[in-house]
Amino acid sequence: xxxVTQMEGPVTLSEEAFLTINCTYTATGYPSLFWYVxxxxxxxxxxxxxxxxxxxxxxxxxxxxxxKETTSFHLEKxxxxxxxxxxxxxxxxxxxxxDGLTFGKGTHLIIQP
Amino acid sequence: xAGVTQTPKFQVLKTGQSMTLQCAQDMNHEYMxxxxxxxxxGLRLIHYSVGAGITDQGEVPNGYNVSRSTTEDFPLxxxxxxxxxxxxxxxxxxxxSGNQETQYFGPGTRLLVL
Numbered sequence: 174x175x176x177v178t179q180m181e182g183p184v185t186l187s188e189e190a191f192l193t194i195n196c197t198y199t200a201t202g203y204p205s206l207f208w209y210v211x212x213x214x215x216x217x218x219x220x221x222x223x224x225x226x227x228x229x230x231x232x233x234x235x236x237x238x239x240x241k242e243t244t245s246f247h248l249e250k251x252x253x254x255x256x257x258x259x260x261x262x263x264x265x266x267x268x269x270x271x272d273g274l275t276f277g278k279g280t281h282l283i284i285q286p
Numbered sequence: 287x288a289g290v291t292q293t294p295k296f297q298v299l300k301t302g303q304s305m306t307l308q309c310a311q312d313m314n315h316e317y318m319x320x321x322x323x324x325x326x327x328g329l330r331l332i333h334y335s336v337g338a339g340i341t342d343q344g345e346v347p348n349g350y351n352v353s354r355s356t357t358e359d360f361p362l363x364x365x366x367x368x369x370x371x372x373x374x375x376x377x378x379x380x381x382x383s384g385n386q387e388t389q390y391f392g393p394g395t396r397l398l399v400l
Contacts (some may be wrong), residue, residue, distance in 0.1 A: 205387045216391040244301035271336045273319040278328040
């Protein structure tokens, strides 16, 4: 079955540091890949997505590139802010959206001023 | 648009009690799903629906029941609550065409079973 593996946290960085959160996946066919973010006490919000190989998703300074050859979708940001503190989930969809998403376990990111 | 709404926000149950978690969306989405979120486990799919009258099981369906009588509503029923069902429950919806793989999530229901 499908699965997503992401680095577990917590990941603690200082403000303005470079961020990488690793994500790799196993899936049949050609899944779409997502990063969702969850701020404390809230639901999940879509951060970015990519639907085919070599696509780059980007939003709010975050980027991730769909790498089929390494089955990866690592999340990066050049300079993090305290407001980026949240839990980040990597996810995939291989059923065209009808049967939900497969999520990784989440990475708790803490940015210190 | 209210998006995806869930009620209640928080609920305490005793073992063996039943209850229904409500979920509604006003985006005219065909696809709806229920997930549970547990520490260190990410989100796991409980049940999903591809349209009114059609539901199917996800990864962890045991102890839960769903129905989809309208496009807008997708309630989740706990038939006989157990402490193992203590979790945060999220409902999500997505379109059946166009941007159909992007799921929109509700704010969640935090459930404690004693």
